[in-house]
Amino acid sequence: MASGPASTAVTVFPVLLVEDKDSLRAMLRHALELQGHSVIEARDEAEAVACLRTSAPAVVLTDLRLPSGDGLGVLRAAREVDPAMPVVVMTAYGGIQDAVSAMREGATDFLAKPVDPDHLLLLVSRAIEQKRIFNDYLVLREEAAERRGAPRIIGEHPSLRQVIERLHRAAASDATVLLTGESGTGKELFARALHALGPRADGPFVAINCAAIPEGLLETELFGHERGAFTGASSRKPGRFELAHRGTLFLDEIGEMPLSLQSRILRVLQEKTFERVGGTVPLHVDVRLVAATNRDLHSMVAARTFRDDLFFRLSVFPVEIPPLRQRTGDVSRLAHCFVDRFRRDMNKPALTLSVAALAALEAYAWPGNVRELQNCIERAVILCDGDQIQPSHLHLTTRATDAAAPTRDPWEDIDLSGTLDEALRRVVVEAERRAITRALRDAHGNEERAADLLRVGPRLLRQKRTEHRIA
Ligand SMILES: Nc1ncnc2c1ncn2[C@@H]1O[C@H](COP(=O)(O)OP(=O)(O)OP(=O)(O)O)[C@@H](O)[C@H]1O
Ligand SMILES: [Mg+2]
Numbered sequence: 001m002a003s004g005p006a007s008t009a010v011t012v013f014p015v016l017l018v019e020d021k022d023s024l025r026a027m028l029r030h031a032l033e034l035q036g037h038s039v040i041e042a043r044d045e046a047e048a049v050a051c052l053r054t055s056a057p058a059v060v061l062t063d064l065r066l067p068s069g070d071g072l073g074v075l076r077a078a079r080e081v082d083p084a085m086p087v088v089v090m091t092a093y094g095g096i097q098d099a100v101s102a103m104r105e106g107a108t109d110f111l112a113k114p115v116d117p118d119h120l121l122l123l124v125s126r127a128i129e130q131k132r133i134f135n136d137y138l139v140l141r142e143e144a145a146e147r148r149g150a151p152r153i154i155g156e157h158p159s160l161r162q163v164i165e166r167l168h169r170a171a172a173s174d175a176t177v178l179l180t181g182e183s184g185t186g187k188e189l190f191a192r193a194l195h196a197l198g199p200r201a202d203g204p205f206v207a208i209n210c211a212a213i214p215e216g217l218l219e220t221e222l223f224g225h226e227r228g229a230f231t232g233a234s235s236r237k238p239g240r241f242e243l244a245h246r247g248t249l250f251l252d253e254i255g256e257m258p259l260s261l262q263s264r265i266l267r268v269l270q271e272k273t274f275e276r277v278g279g280t281v282p283l284h285v286d287v288r289l290v291a292a293t294n295r296d297l298h299s300m301v302a303a304r305t306f307r308d309d310l311f312f313r314l315s316v317f318p319v320e321i322p323p324l325r326q327r328t329g330d331v332s333r334l335a336h337c338f339v340d341r342f343r344r345d346m347n348k349p350a351l352t353l354s355v356a357a358l359a360a361l362e363a364y365a366w367p368g369n370v371r372e373l374q375n376c377i378e379r380a381v382i383l384c385d386g387d388q389i390q391p392s393h394l395h396l397t398t399r400a401t402d403a404a405a406p407t408r409d410p411w412e413d414i415d416l417s418g419t420l421d422e423a424l425r426r427v428v429v430e431a432e433r434r435a436i437t438r439a440l441r442d443a444h445g446n447e448e449r450a451a452d453l454l455r456v457g458p459r460l461l462r463q464k465r466t467e468h469r470i471a
Contacts, residue, residue, distance in 0.1 A: 014038040014055060015124060018048040018062035018074050019090070024115070028061070031117040032124065045069020049077045056158040059108075059127045060087040061120070064098050072105060079106055082162045083169065084134055086127030090115060138168055141197065150196030151189050154337050157327035163190075163319060170317045171197035176269065178254075178314045179292040181321030184371030187292035188252060190321060195248040200288055203247030208240050211253035219261055220277050229278025241274060244287045254314070255295035255306065266310045289314070296442075303443045303453045324366040324373065331362050334370060338377035339389065346381060353389045360391040433468040436461065440470065 015037045019025040029039045040055060042048035044066045051057070052074075060078045064071035071089050078085045086108040091099045099110040108130070109123050142164075146152055153164060170177045171194050179187045188207070195205040213221055220229075224239030240249060251257070257265065268274045269289065273282040291314050300306035324331060335353060343351045353361070357380075366372055380393040416423040435454065443449035451461040464470075 014040045014057055016040050016042065016048065016051050016055075016057035016060045016062075016078075018042045018044075018060065018066065018071070020044060020063065020067050028115065028117070028120065031121060035121050035125075037124065043067070045071075045073040045077075048074045052077055052081050056082075057085065058131060059124055060085060061090065061124065062087065063090045064095065064102060065092060072102060075102060075105055075107055082165065084131060084165055086131055088120075088123050088127060138165060141168065145193070145197045145201070148196060148201060150201075151192050153186065153189060153193055154334050155327060155330040156333060157322075157330045159322045160327055160330060163321055166317075166319050167194055168197060170194060170319065172199075173317070174198075174288055175317040176289045176291070176314055177317045177319055178297075179290065179319050179321065180297075181294065182323045182367075182369055183294045184369035185321040185323060186370055187294070187321060188250070190319065191248075191250045191252075191290045191292060194290055195250075195288075198248075198288070200247050204244055205248050205250065206240050206244035207250040207252060209252040211256040215258050218258070219264070222261070223264070223274055223276055225277035226279040229276070233278065236276070239276065241268060241285050241287055242283065245285050246287075248288045248290055251289065251291040253293060254291040255293040255297060255300060259305070259307065262307045262310045266307065266313060269310075269313050299442055299453075303439075303449045305442070305444055305446070305449060324369040331364075331366070331373065332358055334373055335361050335377055338374050339381060342378050342381040348381065350387055351381065351384065351389065352387065354391075357389045357391050357394060360394055360396055364396050429468075432464065433470065436464055436468065437470055440465075 015032055017025060017028055017032070017039050019028065019041075020043045025041055025043075029041065032039050040051050040057065042051050045068060048060075048062065048069075052060075057078075060074065062071040062074040066074075075087045075089065078087050083106075087106070089099065089102040089107045089110045090113055091102075091110055092113050095112075099107075099112070102110060108127050111120055111123060142150075142153075153160075155161070155164075167190060177191075177194060179190055181187055191207070192205060195201065208221060210218060220237065220239065222239050222241060224237050224242055225233050227233060227236045251265070264274065268285070268287075272286070273284050275282055297306050297311050297315075301308045301311050324334075332353075335358065339351060339353060343349075361373070361376075368375075376394055376396070379395065380389045383393045384390070415426060436450070439450040439453045440447070443453060447461060447465075448458055451458040454461065456464075
């Protein structure tokens with residue numbers, strides 16, 4: 001990185017420069033570097049999208065006309081990665097109409113060609129400054145929310161910070177939020193943070209786990225019941241929707257919600273009213289809904305085990321939490337915090353992680369994500385008698401580490417011996433068995449739906465199921 005005048009903001013994160021003309025790109029790069037910015041270059045939309053995925057640019061500067069794809073595509077991709085990422089577009093002479101459409105799509109600013117380097121630098125510095133102020137504001141808001149009791153979300157990885165930023169945006173609105181992510185990634189934690197960060201923070205946060213409550217009881221849990229609604233209903237009971245009035249209702253594991261109840265939830269979302277079980281008076285509630293699932297709702301919609309209209313209503317503001325194994329660096333941050341927390345809880349004196357223990361933690365794949373890491377550290381703190389946690393205290397199985405190693409070829413586990421016919425047959429049979437098992441799982445064991453998913457007749461599915469001995 002070249003050094004520049006102290007008055008300009010120096011980027012820690014690079015400027016992504018998307019321009020196909022080599023001479024112009026070199027000129028702009030030079031001007032930016034002179035001011036202390038580091039620059040990554042792309043020549044078309046595909047290259048730009050790849051850069052957006054692998055690095056976290058502070059600002060994107062893109063030509064609108066590109067040899068393949070266009071600047072609007074780059075703009076959209078950037079906003080998808082991070083809605084607050086500043087994007088400045090460059091337009092050819094006379095392309096004011098294009099500039100207007102880019103601004104409408106969320107570009108921060110535009111520059112007419114031929115580009116005046118001073119003007120460019122001004123726009124870039126201003127965009128970076130705006131982004132910095134916005135980030136400071138987020139940190140302050142997080143701190144303020146923490147003081148009010150919001151849970152602390154630990155992690156610095158750009159992918160997580162982006163999710164947190166989305167969470168802040170969602171919190172400010174009243175939109176329904178759908179949190180997705182593998183088990184243990186922090187969906188419930190994020191739901192609580194969302195509530196605490198928003199204007200409903202002083203209202204109730206009511207959670208219900210749709211998977212933990214038997215199907216028959218879920219309806220009365222959600223909507224309550226009137227006295228005498230069924231045998232044993234000796235008094236009126238308010239449901240969670242009522243309890244969450246002026247607050248947030250967290251529907252955890254929404255993928256497990258039976259179809260019959262899905263339509264009732266949809267109605268509340270649309271009309272904001274419902275009746276208690278056995279009741280006739282419509283009740284009006286003011287509830288913000290947050291739902292979470294670790295299932296693939298898309299494929300459940302395809303299998304017709306999840307209503308598409310409810311899915312669309314819920315995913316007004318989808319937030320996907322990345323798995324821990326993709327958040328390099330966060331494992332050790334979380335591990336240090338957890339060691340500290342459990343050490344204090346257990347009244348142990350100073351306790352640290354040895355270098356070898358940290359390396360083992362970082363090499364592990366964490367299929368159970370943050371929850372697994374938290375449990376692992378808790379156990380290690382209990383087991384460790386000295387002042388340093390060693391790999392032996394962690395009880396990490398190497399199998400999971402192997403599974404995470406990107407170099408491992410899954411075909412190595414498959415028996416390809418014998419003739420070509422024999423090898424092919426074994427692979428096909430195994431693929432068939434796995435596809436059927438998976439479809440049955442996605443369809444909650446409903447054979448007809450599983451057959452639909454696989455686009456085969458139910459008879460063939462039954463026959464295959466017997467053949468493969470799938471229970
Ligand atoms: N980024 C984080 N910082 C601090 N703690 C975290 C973080 N992510 C998760 N945790 C902790 O990890 C545990 C698991 O998180 P949580 O219960 O929210 O996950 P989940 O996605 O709801 O999991 P599941 O799908 O299994 O229900 C909780 O104790 C939570 O506080
Ligand atoms: Mg959960």
